[in-house]
Amino acid sequence: MSDIARLAKVSKPTVSRVLNGSPLVTAETRDRVLEVARANGYAVNRNAQKLRQSRANTVTVVLDFGSHRAGAIGDPFIFELLAGVSEALSIRDQDLLLSPPGLSDARGFQDLYRARATDGFIILGQGTRHVLLTSLAKAGLPLVVWGAVDPGGPYCAVGSDNLAGGRLAGERFLARGAKRWLFVGNIDHAEIDLRFKGLQQAARDSGQDIVIDHLAIDSMAYALTFQRAADYIRDHARPDAVFAFSDTAAMAVIGAFRAAGHQTPQDYALVGYNNIPPAAHFTPGITTIEQETGIAGAILVEKLMQLIDGTRPKSVMLPTRLIVRDT
Missing domain, CATH: 1.10.260.40 (lambda repressor-like DNA-binding domains)
Structure with missing residues (x-):
């Protein structure tokens, strides 16, 4: 200089x-x-510049690789969220560090933060990591999570109203006169569990004799969901309504059930979740629960910046709505 x-x-x-x-x-x-x-x-030299400043001007975005087989994420929904976060960070002139190695436990997070390699963390998907995320928040690490929203929870979360989403699916099935429902998803995930509870709530409130079965899926991968759905339709009574934890899972169910001669919408109603772009163009078009991902990225970044600045931001629950298509 x-x-x-x-x-x-x-x-x-x-x-x-x-x-x-x-x-x-x-x-x-x-x-x-x-x-x-x-x-x-x-x-x-930006790295040298960061060493002279009080902040790294870098935010680490952590994906939920553990919920996908072999760590391969194939659901477009996650990348829609990631795109929104990336755009919001670029507006603030912040660098994005994507899921670096070593973030499998609390020590990995703490080491990265204490080395001043990052100012904070945005976690895209709680998965089954609630205990880990709670320990990180209690240790004082700035983090914001996309997932199930608990207003009194230990960390700031941004997510959709999953309970309401489940109720919307149930009300759709009731309007179709369906009596034997199937829920597809891993309820060890807080978000997915709330969707299941919302579905159950709609059945109870109806006062009707509704049977709800549950098909647990250990991984969010398409291939595994397809195989589990194929096994289910072979060994169980055929449902007249299916609520899948995601649109990608809904596509897998449609494919597996179709191979067994059970087709939507003729034989069963189906509702997915997320309203990813392919859902509208799939055959048949998938009825789904929409989350407001368009603003989610900006809110996640804003909440993290508030944390980094020393304030305690509140969690945010975004609305959900039913998008009716062919199924």
Whole structure:
């Protein structure tokens, strides 16, 4: 910077202000300094710059790889969330560090944070990690989670009204006159458990004689869901309504049931979850529960920035709505 200051005939602090985008420098001076810097091949070492600042200007985004077979995430919903978070971080000129190795336990998170490699964490999917996330929050690590919202919970969460989503699915089945329902999903996940509870609530409130069966899915992978659904339809009474934990799972169920000669909407009603773009173009079009992912990324980033600034942001529950299509 000393060389650039000498060549541009300004002080070294002025060069620093220019390179940091300070509004205290005139446009004429800024342009001259930048021109000299480019002409002489000068570039800011961002890692060195971060060491001099109180923040890393980096946010770590952690995906729920553990809920997918072989760590391969194939559900587009997660990437819609990730895109929203990435856009919100770019607006704030923050770097995004995506699920680095070593974040399988509390120590991995703590080491990354204490090394000043990140200012905080956005967790996309609680999965079955509630105990881990609770311990991290109690240890003072700034983190915000996409998942089930507990207003009195130990960490800030942003998520949809999963209980209401389950009720909407149940009300859809009641309107269709369905009596034998099947829920597909792993209720060890807090979000999915709330969807199941909402479905049960709708059945109870109806006062009708509704039978609800549960098909547990250990992994969110399409192939495993397809196989479990194929096994189920072979060995059990055929349902006249299916509520799947995601649209991707709904597609797997449709494929497996179709192979067994059980088709929607002729033989059963079906509701998915998330309203991913392929759901509208699948054959048949999937009736689903929509989450407001368009604003979720911005809210997750805003809540984390509030935490980093030392405030205690409240969790946010986003509304859900039923999108009716062919199934």
